[in-house]
Amino acid sequence: MKKLSEAEIQDELQSLPGWEYADNALHTGFEFENFKEAFTIMTRIAFEAEKLDHHPDWSNVYNQLHISLYTHTEDGVTEKDIALAKIINDLVS
Numbered sequence: 001m002k003k004l005s006e007a008e009i010q011d012e013l014q015s016l017p018g019w020e021y022a023d024n025a026l027h028t029g030f031e032f033e034n035f036k037e038a039f040t041i042m043t044r045i046a047f048e049a050e051k052l053d054h055h056p057d058w059s060n061v062y063n064q065l066h067i068s069l070y071t072h073t074e075d076g077v078t079e080k081d082i083a084l085a086k087i088i089n090d091l092v093s
């Protein structure tokens with residue numbers, strides 16, 4: 001899986017509302033009604049991440065969820081991060 005250039009990442013971000021590129025990774029944040037809603041989405045994301053064999057760096061505090069996507073093996077953002085970001089946006093919307 002090839003590391004994407006910054007230009008390629010910015011191009012992909014056009015179709016990823018809510019995501020930004022910083023510090024060599026993609027980042028987003030969501031706020032839910034409560035902890036149960038946040039954790040339900042996290043569970044759905046976890047199953048999709050397992051299918052892709054690609055896993056988010058994330059943190060959850062009550063109803064807030066912050067997610068960063070990064071490909072450790074390539075030390076940067078790859079198509080797998082873009083694919084997972086799209087799945088996450090679809091699950092949350």
Ligand SMILES: C[C@H](O)[C@H](O)[C@H]1CNC2=NC(N)=NC(=O)C2=N1
Pocket residue numbers: 053054055056057069070071072073074
């Ligand atoms: C061995 C296994 O395929 C790797 O560790 C996978 C698993 N999940 C991963 N997730 C992420 N975000 N980056 C990786 O490089 C990565 N590598």
